[in-house]
Amino acid sequence: MAAGMRPEVEEEGAHSLLETVGSLLSDYGWYILFSLIVVYLLVQKLAKSYRGTRRPCVDTAAIEPDAVVKRQEALLAARLRMQEELNAQAEKFKEKQKKQLSCYNPLSGEGGGTCSWRPGRRGPSAGG
Template sequence: MDAGDPGPGALGRGGLEFLQHTAGSLLSSYGWYILLAAVAVYVLFQKLSQRLAARWSGRPGAADAAMEPDMVVRRQEALAAARLRMQEELNAQAERYKERQRQLEEEKRRQKIAMWESMQEGKSYKGNLKLNQQEVESGASTSSAVPRSKPTKRPLREGGYNPLSGEGGGTCSWRPGRRGPSAGG
């Protein structure tokens, strides 16, 4: 070896110093980011290992495999029974709705017949129609014994100024003309 040629120990020492310098500058610049990334990787690893452990421990053994089909059959039977109950309830509601529609159609038909008869006699049918509707409402709603009164109509403004009617209000009726050039041209 030459005197000017450094030995393998000197090269190792220079490489070690370079590594320390590089690692030190990286840690001083990005130390917190590296620390947070390491903590996130650790937490992620722990969560995944817990899930894998739960998955492997949740697998049925030989005894559990025999019980599993029975439970599946019971769940399916319970689900089918619940669906059947809901379907029966839906059918009952549909029947009630159809019956109510039949009653309403029958009542409309009766009203039309009464209206036709009163028109044939030359009488006003609107009075008859109102009486028939009151009879139907009183027969249909026996639970509500108190009849509702009609709300009274009152004018929007009682007296005072109303710009749409042109009455009342101010004493001056003159308005200044438009400003600007005339429309001719």
């Protein structure tokens, strides 16, 4: 007799479980769906950023010292070349500044460019 009641209890438990899950989904289904979408998007973004920051594992013994030295020398040469270009640009800028300052005389009226501001009339306005 106990063996005969077993399927009814299991069936009743399954029915109760389905009813509980159904009411949970009907009450909070949209919230659960949106939460799952947000979690999925976050996982995708984090996995993508993790793949981007992870560097391939390279055995240091496999790197040839000659190649490292050549790469460092090339890097140093590129830095020196860029520094020389920057120094040349700075020198040109200094020369240009000196030339502008030597030509500028505020009392001559020159060098003001398009600035021709004059104070307005001092009398009363013509309204009335």
